[in-house]
Amino acid sequence: MLAYAGAQSLDITGPLEVFALASRQAQEDAPCSEPLYRLQVLSVDMQPIVLASGMRLLPDMACGDMTQVPDTLLVCGGMGDALDIARADATLVHWLRTASMQVRRVASVCSGALLLAEAGLLDDREATTHWSDLRELRQRYPRVRVQPDAIYTRDGEVWTSAGITTGMDMALAMVAADHGQALALKVAKRMVMASKRSGGQSQFSRQLQALDLPDQFAQLARWIPDNLCLDLSVGQLAQRMHMSPRQFCRRFMAAFSATPQKYVEQLRVEAAKPLLESSRKDIKRIADECGFGSADTMRRTFVRLLGVSPAAYRARLSR
Numbered sequence: 001m002l003a004y005a006g007a008q009s010l011d012i013t014g015p016l017e018v019f020a021l022a023s024r025q026a027q028e029d030a031p032c033s034e035p036l037y038r039l040q041v042l043s044v045d046m047q048p049i050v051l052a053s054g055m056r057l058l059p060d061m062a063c064g065d066m067t068q069v070p071d072t073l074l075v076c077g078g079m080g081d082a083l084d085i086a087r088a089d090a091t092l093v094h095w096l097r098t099a100s101m102q103v104r105r106v107a108s109v110c111s112g113a114l115l116l117a118e119a120g121l122l123d124d125r126e127a128t129t130h131w132s133d134l135r136e137l138r139q140r141y142p143r144v145r146v147q148p149d150a151i152y153t154r155d156g157e158v159w160t161s162a163g164i165t166t167g168m169d170m171a172l173a174m175v176a177a178d179h180g181q182a183l184a185l186k187v188a189k190r191m192v193m194a195s196k197r198s199g200g201q202s203q204f205s206r207q208l209q210a211l212d213l214p215d216q217f218a219q220l221a222r223w224i225p226d227n228l229c230l231d232l233s234v235g236q237l238a239q240r241m242h243m244s245p246r247q248f249c250r251r252f253m254a255a256f257s258a259t260p261q262k263y264v265e266q267l268r269v270e271a272a273k274p275l276l277e278s279s280r281k282d283i284k285r286i287a288d289e290c291g292f293g294s295a296d297t298m299r300r301t302f303v304r305l306l307g308v309s310p311a312a313y314r315a316r317l318s319r
Contacts, residue, residue, distance in 0.1 A: 130164075
């Protein structure tokens with residue numbers, strides 16, 4: 001893991017904990033086996049790294065002192081002007097470009113994608129980063145095929161993740177790619193993580209998006225999640241907003257970047273997921289509580305939006 005002053009601590013420790021737990025789990029499953037991963041933190045020099053939180057991190061070695069080529073090279077994200085300083089370091093960028101040619105896999109967490117892009121490692125590849133850095137990634141590095149709504153991306157052996165905790169999702173996917181889904185599931189369970197959060201899944205919760213809406217629609221966005229069992233058809237919602245259905249659909253689309261039907265579907269899925277994860281409620285009951293109307297409708301919606309059925313989603317967390 002390449003770290004630098006002002007880096008996000010969780011960008012570093014989150015993915016490394018996933019790999020460390022994978023090694024520990026594998027050794028518990030097969031005592032006396034070699035660790036699957038050996039972890040090291042690199043920096044420009046051997047000075048303590050002051051992270052964005054104020055914590056200090058002691059690197060294992062300086063970049064220039066690395067004699068053994070690692071399998072995987074990860075780059076963390078940074079806060080404030082930390083990333084700009086790292087990108088302006090010509091020596092660091094050159095080292096990153098050169099090192100990437102030797103390793104099997106290179107990856108970034110959060111805004112670390114901008115550092116990979118500065119080194120030219122994302123040219124003509126799909127990539128993502130934290131939502132607040134998407135515009136800069138797209139405008140400053142036009143050759144990058146930006147995936148704005150992805151949790152993480154993989155283009156060959158170049159991986160990028162959206163932000164902070166998604167670095168853990170990416171690391172878990174790497175463990176699955178390296179050593180199989182069964183081990184990744186065990187690690188996810190130990191870390192109390194969803195066993196598979198698809199790389200294509202949105203980084204934006206609908207309820208988080210609702211925090212930045214015009215007042216009239218913000219009120220509607222607060223009301224809908226508490227009333228998912230009601231008739232939330234276009235006609236009923238338009239009537240609640242004192243608009244014609246046509247006017248309502250047009251203004252809703254402008255505010256939410258989704259049709260009313262799709263928005264309500266996504267909220268119902270978001271409401272159902274924690275019930276599947278942490279309760280033993282029957283799927284039909286969950287479908288009723290979340291307003292799907294039937295278990296079959298809920299199944300079709302889950303498959304369309306998440307690529308898995310509710311039963312399969314629940315099973316992933318209980319293995």
